[in-house]
Amino acid sequence: MSLYNQMDRFPKIGMVFRMPELPEVETVVRTLKKLVLNKEIESVDVYWDNIIATPQLEAFKQAVIGQKIIDISRRGKYIIFNLTSKTLISHLRMEGKYFVYDNDVKKDKHSHVIFKFSDNGQLHYNDTRKFGKMYLYDESEALKILANVGLEPWDKNLKATYLKRKAKNRRITIKQFLLDQSVISGIGNIYVNEILFLTNLHPETIVNTISTLKFNQIITTTQAVLQEAIDQGGTTIRSYTSSLGVSGLFQQSLNVHNLAGSPCPVCSSEIIKITVAQRGTYLCPSCQRKK
């Protein structure tokens, strides 16, 4: 399949992330920092109440008005907006995305929260599936909640011994374990499939049977896979920052995800799709044998 055809699978409006995991969220954060830092929120319009998880809608609106965006960062898959005296946390879930505009525009059908800035610019939260959530906290409260998120993939405390301890006495599969955001934060369904392929692990391997050596391999592979994706996002983002501020994952760089029926890039066996914990799971049955 040509590159052109692959690009064509993305939605019509620019290149937009589907299933944003850590690298995509990181790219969104970097882009937003370029576009909306230091802007003051003059008003906010909410078109789908359930996006606002906390506090109650009216309290959320009242608290956010007049706040300035001081900093934007990321923790796992959470986007953190440090406002003047509040912390706005945003999770994109499946298809959440942000559009930035210089002027007033007619909103897209799927834009559900619109922040209007004092300089007439706007930040639109757009989410086809309406799965995403926003949380507004006092700073101390936000820190408390974020402390419960698992280790970042590059945290110096992320070691095989840590994973061994977390896996002890647990009977879940390695796939479920790596998707557990309280262990490592940021891995989603696409990259977990890739990480397990690159480490030659069957996704249904029971996690407490995994060796220290293998956990070390998982850590280095996770870091490499996520870093590569961030780097790709970083290279594609430049041409889009002026318009929508979004970018796409280059799916042609994936080895197994969404590639059932294709040959394994290592051994040419046919990649299969199975279901693990109700998630679509792609693997090479030859490279990833069940132990």
Added chain:
DNA sequence: AGTACTACCCGAACGC
């Protein structure tokens, strides 16, 4: 405590 299941959503894909 750990595990499993479900709700939340709706566009795409599929079956007829």
Added chain:
DNA sequence: TGCGTTCGGGTAGTAC
């Protein structure tokens, strides 16, 4: 301009 059904996926909540 076909219509009805099924699927998927991250996290929170619930049940055991």
